[in-house]
Amino acid sequence: xxxxxxxxxxxxxxxxxxxxxxxWLQLRPNFDTNTVRVAWAPGHGLQFFSDLFPVFVIAFLIxxxxxxxxxxxxxxxxxxxxxxxxxxxxxxVSWAWMAMALVLSGPFFxxxxxxxxxxxxxxxxxxxxxxxxxVGMTGLLVLGYAGFYAFGAYFFALSQQNxxxxxxxxAAPLAFVLxxxxxxxxxxxxxxxxxxxxxIVTLGFAEAFRVLMRNLDASESAPxxxxxxxxxxxxxxxxxKGIILKDxxxxxxxxxxxxxxxxxxxxxxxxxxxxxxxxxxxxSPVGRAWVAIRENEIxxxxxxxxxxxxxxxxxxxxxxVAAVAGVIYGAKNGFINPxxxxxxxxxxxxxxxxxxxxxxxxxxxxGAALLYLVPEYxxxxxxxxxxxxxxxxxxxxxxxxxxxxxADYRLLLFGAVMVLMMLxxxxxxxxxxxxKTEMLHT
Amino acid sequence: xxxxxxxxxxxxxxxxxxxxxxxxxxxxMVYGVLGMINFAHGEIFMIGMFAxxxxxxxxxxxxxxxxxxxxxxxxxxxMIFSAAYGYANERIAYRRLRKAHVLAPLTSAIxxxxxxxxxxxxxxxxxxxxxxxxxxxxxxxxxxxxxxAEITYLQLAILGLTLVIMAGLFYLINCTRLGIALRATAQxxxxxxxxxxxxxxxxxxxxxxxxxxxxxxxxMVSMYDNVLVFDAGYRVGLKAFxxxxxxxxxxxxxxxxxxxILGLTEALTTLQFGSQWNDVTTFxxxxxxxxxxxxxxxxxxxxxxx
Numbered sequence: 125x126x127x128x129x130x131x132x133x134x135x136x137x138x139x140x141x142x143x144x145x146x147x148w149l150q151l152r153p154n155f156d157t158n159t160v161r162v163a164w165a166p167g168h169g170l171q172f173f174s175d176l177f178p179v180f181v182i183a184f185l186i187x188x189x190x191x192x193x194x195x196x197x198x199x200x201x202x203x204x205x206x207x208x209x210x211x212x213x214x215x216x217v218s219w220a221w222m223a224m225a226l227v228l229s230g231p232f233f234x235x236x237x238x239x240x241x242x243x244x245x246x247x248x249x250x251x252x253x254x255x256x257x258x259v260g261m262t263g264l265l266v267l268g269y270a271g272f273y274a275f276g277a278y279f280f281a282l283s284q285q286n287x288x289x290x291x292x293x294x295a296a297p298l299a300f301v302l303x304x305x306x307x308x309x310x311x312x313x314x315x316x317x318x319x320x321x322x323x324i325v326t327l328g329f330a331e332a333f334r335v336l337m338r339n340l341d342a343s344e345s346a347p348x349x350x351x352x353x354x355x356x357x358x359x360x361x362x363x364x365k366g367i368i369l370k371d372x373x374x375x376x377x378x379x380x381x382x383x384x385x386x387x388x389x390x391x392x393x394x395x396x397x398x399x400x401x402x403x404x405x406x407x408s409p410v411g412r413a414w415v416a417i418r419e420n421e422i423x424x425x426x427x428x429x430x431x432x433x434x435x436x437x438x439x440x441x442x443x444x445v446a447a448v449a450g451v452i453y454g455a456k457n458g459f460i461n462p463x464x465x466x467x468x469x470x471x472x473x474x475x476x477x478x479x480x481x482x483x484x485x486x487x488x489x490x491g492a493a494l495l496y497l498v499p500e501y502x503x504x505x506x507x508x509x510x511x512x513x514x515x516x517x518x519x520x521x522x523x524x525x526x527x528x529x530x531a532d533y534r535l536l537l538f539g540a541v542m543v544l545m546m547l548x549x550x551x552x553x554x555x556x557x558x559x560k561t562e563m564l565h566t
Numbered sequence: 567x568x569x570x571x572x573x574x575x576x577x578x579x580x581x582x583x584x585x586x587x588x589x590x591x592x593x594x595m596v597y598g599v600l601g602m603i604n605f606a607h608g609e610i611f612m613i614g615m616f617a618x619x620x621x622x623x624x625x626x627x628x629x630x631x632x633x634x635x636x637x638x639x640x641x642x643x644x645m646i647f648s649a650a651y652g653y654a655n656e657r658i659a660y661r662r663l664r665k666a667h668v669l670a671p672l673t674s675a676i677x678x679x680x681x682x683x684x685x686x687x688x689x690x691x692x693x694x695x696x697x698x699x700x701x702x703x704x705x706x707x708x709x710x711x712x713x714x715a716e717i718t719y720l721q722l723a724i725l726g727l728t729l730v731i732m733a734g735l736f737y738l739i740n741c742t743r744l745g746i747a748l749r750a751t752a753q754x755x756x757x758x759x760x761x762x763x764x765x766x767x768x769x770x771x772x773x774x775x776x777x778x779x780x781x782x783x784x785x786m787v788s789m790y791d792n793v794l795v796f797d798a799g800y801r802v803g804l805k806a807f808x809x810x811x812x813x814x815x816x817x818x819x820x821x822x823x824x825x826x827i828l829g830l831t832e833a834l835t836t837l838q839f840g841s842q843w844n845d846v847t848t849f850x851x852x853x854x855x856x857x858x859x860x861x862x863x864x865x866x867x868x869x870x871x872x
Contacts, residue, residue, distance in 0.1 A: 131657075135654075135657070138650070138654070139654065141650075142647060142650045142651060142654065143685075145617070145620040145624075146616070146620075146685065146686065146689045146690055147689055149620060149623075149624075151619060151620065151623055151690070151691075151695065152623070153695070153696060153698065155696075157631075157700060158696075158698055158699035158700040158703070159626060159631050159698050159700045159701075160619060160622055160623045160626065160698040161623050161626055161627055162620060162623030162624050162626075162627055168689065169689075172688060172689055259669070263667065263668075263669055264669075265669055265672050265673065265676075267605075267676065310853075313853060313856040313857040313860070314856050316860070317856065317860050320602065320603050320668065320672060321811075321856065323603070323605075323672065324603065324804070324807055324808075324811075324852070325852065325853070325856065327804060328804055328808070328848065328849040328852050328853075329849065331801075331804060331845050331849065332845055332846045332848075332849035332850075335842065335843070335845045335846050336846060338842070339842050339843065418667075467797070467800060471676070471680050474673075474676070475677075478673060482669070532688065533684075533688065535680055535683070535684045535687075536680075536681055536684035536685060536687075536688060538677075538680060539676075539677045539678065539679070539680030539681030539682075539683075539684065540677065540681055541677070542673055542674060542676060542677030542680070543658065543659060543674045543677035543678055543681065544677075546659075546663060546670050546671075546673050546674040546677065547658075547662060547663070547674065550666070550667075550670055562667060563666055563667045563669070563670050
């Protein structure tokens, strides 16, 4: 037998044993006696696997594609083709202009709900782009990225509450500066130390910020006339219920376009600006310094790169981009609650960056688009099937349920994506082989 | 503040801290051996909580509700399960990526952590699960009096168990062949393997030991708070990590000291401002430590070695 398979031969039964109680048994608490019983519930585990069925199919197709590619050598043949090399891949300048034109013409051929999805995808793309500066380019892990995102959103909402004239286009640059400042302050103590401290500190920041926003609820504290009370009234986040913004604060329709179309266009323009700036930065001496730090910090320091300052710059820029994304989110949705900075959001953005390709801006955009849009569109398939009599007869009901439930399984899959990408394709979907060697052998 | 509240706050803080210490030990041991944070450790703790309740249910099915017997066996089962998950975590997320860029194992560990959280979320419960109070009532309703204050049996049990475990761990690390191998691996993996120490097994053992301790902490916390929830590991993990840094990461007595200080700080916060501010205090402590004494109370220099 091939020794490659041996770990799987022992590992898969092992995993089956340790996941057995959680999958195939069910807790039956008895609230009268405060005891608990366990019941055999095979339906439970079957439900879990049948809900994941579409994922298994997609994974199998990907595996098949990889195997065919490996046997036939398709990708190598394509890169050896002179015509392909001359075109410089697909990201040639004229292609970029065409893609931009296509994206900007979106409002004229998409309906409202698609536009809404696309705007959300654009916000995630902006976040992935920002996180990519720290995680991908500089090689520092950030786990509480949504904290900065929520900071931007709450900054906008709270300033709206106090100064109702304050428009989003003034809030966005201010959020950029303030978000960057917060990133700087957070990074300062921990970037002097080991890189992985940053991960924990940002995680703690996101959690502390969430708790702070939940607890700054003026309606629950006793009224008094102290300065503290006045401060609290200015910072009233309405706790768990969240803040609802006034219509005047949100993106408004303009020149025949409705507000949905406007928010799509504004998001797209800011995204283009961000992509352009990040790409320029990446190819500048600063970007080179980041890559050098990522590849070997000691070597980078010894050729005179100010390592700590460069790391701080990367991290504050990331934080600033997230704060701007937060302002856009607030102005688009008009509703903000403490869950904006939940751990799940941070993980989602991190998974997007990792899937797309660490250190590759287009990869981050691709990852964000895939991880946000694919589950959203898969969710729409069952309603489509119901409208079609032939399909509704052909598609078994468990598959329809599975597609509907897939959104719940999103974070489970993101976790799996992160592990699998690190093990099998650490450079991400759009990564280079250079990145791969770098990730696997240091 | 009266003497009674003072004693009660101290006892509450120390028993909280003792639980954090058990989790922090897992972080600090893995860090000492691998030089990396085990991000999935909090989820191993959470698996311990749930495995214990499942085991209680299975034993109750088999021979009825015998409090002490079932509880003891359930703790053992929880330890075995957590250890198995810890081992799986090491095999999947760490072993193959040990020579890779530090980002790779950290990311895969975060992946494992998210996966486990949502695995429990989807298969066990999306909401909180109550710990069967029938088993913990015996421990929480009986008191010992110290002066004017009362200490529950559970708090005594937590303190006693933690003390015994600390002593055992101290003996293991300092006085046994295994402990020597562990310290050798922590110093230099290549050299350790050259003198015949099975480095892979030692690292796996570190993960297993840390996970088993986390399971004990998980059972204690679920008895103390009476609720289990799928993201409990992430909160406690954050606190235990702060404790490990406070004491000096990689340093075993430091982790215990840091955890006790953090537990006391939390008890004081709860008294002064209310328990909803605990997470903020933890974060403030973490930032202050990193600013003022980044190597921790008992640790050596942690800035990157050149």
